[in-house]
Amino acid sequence: MKAIQIVEGSLVWEEIKLPEPKKDEVLIKISATAINRADLAQRAGNYPPPEGETDILGLECSGIIVKVGENVSENRIGEEVCALLAGGGYAEYVCCPSIQAIKTPTNLSLIESASLPEVFATCWLNLFLEGNLSQGQNILLHAGASGIGTAAIQLCSSFGANSFVTVGSEEKLRFCLELGSKQGVVRGEGAFEEINSWVKSGFDLILDPVGGDYFSNNQKILGLEGKLVIIGLMGGITSEINLGHLMMRRQKIIGSTIRARHKELKGQVMKDLESKVWPLIEKNEIKPVIFKTMNISEIEDAHKLMLNNQNIGKIVIEIA
Amino acid sequence: MKAIQIVEGSLVWEEIKLPEPKKDEVLIKISATAINRADLAQRAGNYPPPEGETDILGLECSGIIVKVGENVSENRIGEEVCALLAGGGYAEYVCCPSIQAIKTPTNLSLIESASLPEVFATCWLNLFLEGNLSQGQNILLHAGASGIGTAAIQLCSSFGANSFVTVGSEEKLRFCLELGSKQGVVRGEGAFEEINSWVKSGFDLILDPVGGDYFSNNQKILGLEGKLVIIGLMGGITSEINLGHLMMRRQKIIGSTIRARHKELKGQVMKDLESKVWPLIEKNEIKPVIFKTMNISEIEDAHKLMLNNQNIGKIVIEIA
Numbered sequence: 344m345k346a347i348q349i350v351e352g353s354l355v356w357e358e359i360k361l362p363e364p365k366k367d368e369v370l371i372k373i374s375a376t377a378i379n380r381a382d383l384a385q386r387a388g389n390y391p392p393p394e395g396e397t398d399i400l401g402l403e404c405s406g407i408i409v410k411v412g413e414n415v416s417e418n419r420i421g422e423e424v425c426a427l428l429a430g431g432g433y434a435e436y437v438c439c440p441s442i443q444a445i446k447t448p449t450n451l452s453l454i455e456s457a458s459l460p461e462v463f464a465t466c467w468l469n470l471f472l473e474g475n476l477s478q479g480q481n482i483l484l485h486a487g488a489s490g491i492g493t494a495a496i497q498l499c500s501s502f503g504a505n506s507f508v509t510v511g512s513e514e515k516l517r518f519c520l521e522l523g524s525k526q527g528v529v530r531g532e533g534a535f536e537e538i539n540s541w542v543k544s545g546f547d548l549i550l551d552p553v554g555g556d557y558f559s560n561n562q563k564i565l566g567l568e569g570k571l572v573i574i575g576l577m578g579g580i581t582s583e584i585n586l587g588h589l590m591m592r593r594q595k596i597i598g599s600t601i602r603a604r605h606k607e608l609k610g611q612v613m614k615d616l617e618s619k620v621w622p623l624i625e626k627n628e629i630k631p632v633i634f635k636t637m638n639i640s641e642i643e644d645a646h647k648l649m650l651n652n653q654n655i656g657k658i659v660i661e662i663a
Numbered sequence: 664m665k666a667i668q669i670v671e672g673s674l675v676w677e678e679i680k681l682p683e684p685k686k687d688e689v690l691i692k693i694s695a696t697a698i699n700r701a702d703l704a705q706r707a708g709n710y711p712p713p714e715g716e717t718d719i720l721g722l723e724c725s726g727i728i729v730k731v732g733e734n735v736s737e738n739r740i741g742e743e744v745c746a747l748l749a750g751g752g753y754a755e756y757v758c759c760p761s762i763q764a765i766k767t768p769t770n771l772s773l774i775e776s777a778s779l780p781e782v783f784a785t786c787w788l789n790l791f792l793e794g795n796l797s798q799g800q801n802i803l804l805h806a807g808a809s810g811i812g813t814a815a816i817q818l819c820s821s822f823g824a825n826s827f828v829t830v831g832s833e834e835k836l837r838f839c840l841e842l843g844s845k846q847g848v849v850r851g852e853g854a855f856e857e858i859n860s861w862v863k864s865g866f867d868l869i870l871d872p873v874g875g876d877y878f879s880n881n882q883k884i885l886g887l888e889g890k891l892v893i894i895g896l897m898g899g900i901t902s903e904i905n906l907g908h909l910m911m912r913r914q915k916i917i918g919s920t921i922r923a924r925h926k927e928l929k930g931q932v933m934k935d936l937e938s939k940v941w942p943l944i945e946k947n948e949i950k951p952v953i954f955k956t957m958n959i960s961e962i963e964d965a966h967k968l969m970l971n972n973q974n975i976g977k978i979v980i981e982i983a
Binding site for chain 1: 878895901902903905908910919924
């Protein structure tokens, strides 16, 4: 099969060995994958794959199951699925645990479905399992126009919570407000002062891919028993923490990644998505936000788009 | 009734008005109270009582219910109880929500039972409800010879977890090891290096009343999906946080106090203690560690003992 290899820093489509599914795995013939910021970090050498996982980029895909391991029912062969991967999506075929590959929503194409696993699994894990999101809560989403942001805005609306966003441009802000955010602000000087005026009692949950210099401000606007979930470190890895705020407001600071989690947890998250979120997609209440669909031959351009923060929502990559 | 009042910085036993139980409350004739570090902080003006609560010191007591509010069964009158209080323990009588006053263990005197509510409720909340302590986990307890520390060591043993301690003296260290801790160290230079050598994969849970300069070291020795629960700030309120560690190890940093929580949560914690911990006390598997029992007339000396970190376990104060 062919797969993207990193050769002297460049992404090259090369022939490599077809993987063989282990006993709890399926082999998927990939229709499409999608780009994540983590791919850029891995390519730059800053986010190595978990031990024992492929070093091929790509944390999600859609496609058709063509082979199964000995513990997986052969009935799955031929199934159209989308899958959460620990790596390997930039390829013609990939193996993953059977529980991480779920049916695609009936109203989406196989190509469109490649946009779903990573953002919806990340949002489900962090908003619901880590964040205990509940009705009427106020949720702040940094990078609101990202894949994760646009999925989170819609999940908040569907589950009765109020979402607020920070974004990188006026265009992105308009998009997020149309998608369902209550209020938003373009990041930069004075942004946190404005955010602070929206919810007097402080936020119940902040989903933050920035870290670094956002941390202190996040802590200031986090309310009583509020949860700050750090899912990325675009802004750096150190900050000052105010333990007085932490204790008196009984705040929780949570570091979260999904890639290195046990497959059982990933399987549970995917099962939740299939039963609780796909029905909302099928009712058109939640729509995946796809910025652009490109071909694997354009992968370098696709990476540049994300590196320059030009996308609103997901960049999908057709493989076949 | 008489109660301790703070008059020009001194603790004075003065006549004040007897409180009246609200509809969900009981009035307790107090037999004994016990001292907590929070009392010293409140006395110094650094830990004001939650809104609407008495400003009399004292976060726990034992005694006899002598009157009940309209929603509380009159059958409770005459019951020997110990109670978790938001304040008011340094007095002859106190009102508190009925659900916060529970039966005392059958094998303890009413005076001894005054030592139980605050430390066992704090430990139960933070080890089990916040910390999800489970069998085989490795738990680090700073201030292991404190009331909370000595209760936590025994709870860890009873529930199959391994406890490790830092303490202020060799005498305290010996005490903690005899009480059930696996290993311990006297705080000071090199202590964290030694702690780091005990559990290679890092701790599952750290219970920390220090904050401040302990924070960075705590984060370093906290393992994968480890929880750092901050329950006090004896070492200061600011520190640097490493968000890289936080995210890659999926750590949770939790600020926790019990005093300002909803009475429903406090009631749940007390109910758990009555059903899950008091039976262990009645089997002599867990013993309250009482350093000294003094009279309310000696309250200034009692505060000095705690201020100078001379106590191992609780200082109980007889009222009647």
